[in-house]
Amino acid sequence: AQSVSQHNHHVILSEAASLELGCNYSYGGTVNLFWYVQYPGQHLQLLLKYFSGDPLVKGIKGFEAEFIKSKFSFNLRKPSVQWSDTAEYFCAVRRYNQGGKLIFGQGTELSVKP
């Protein structure tokens, strides 16, 4: 079955710790990859995206993600988290030329302790 997997359901970190959230997908072919973030009480917002080119993409608020095609992965990283990064993070995949729909992972809840 087509799927997007996020390995961690809940991650708890202290401020200044480094973050890496895993995302794997199970599709062959060309894909577009996204990370969305949902802060408490707010709507989903785009954090960063990969379409083509440099597999290391930078997003807002110091986040970055690396696309590793051979591993079907698109992991999200941040060198030093802040309390304000507390949110739920969703990885999403769009299959090229398969309409516009996004297929989301189940999400990872990040709690950052001050």
Place this chain on the structure above:
Amino acid sequence: DTGVSQDPRHKITKRGQNVTFRCDPISEHNRLYWYRQTLGQGPEFLTYFQNEAQLEKSRLLSDRFSAERPKGSFSTLEIQRTEQGDSAMYLCASSSDGLKEVAKNIQYFGAGTRLSVL
């Protein structure tokens, strides 16, 4: 406010009743998507429109669900004879079918309508 707008934000209904949700996309966006999100899960695709044409429907969209976008602007999602399993957050997103591939794939989400079926 130029974002995606959804109405109502919350809806409580009794089992068996019909409900209708509305989504107003970003004004220049011609693509509109509906997703459903349950607790602890990521959003699941339901259906999408390009202008007024409904181009794809998920198998999640049973016969009780219908979506329309009559003039290619706002969209409505109706659930008939609601069941407790329909309780979820219903999300709307829109995107632009621009000349650049990059623009086509960025979906902007509304705040959602939370449905509770008692």
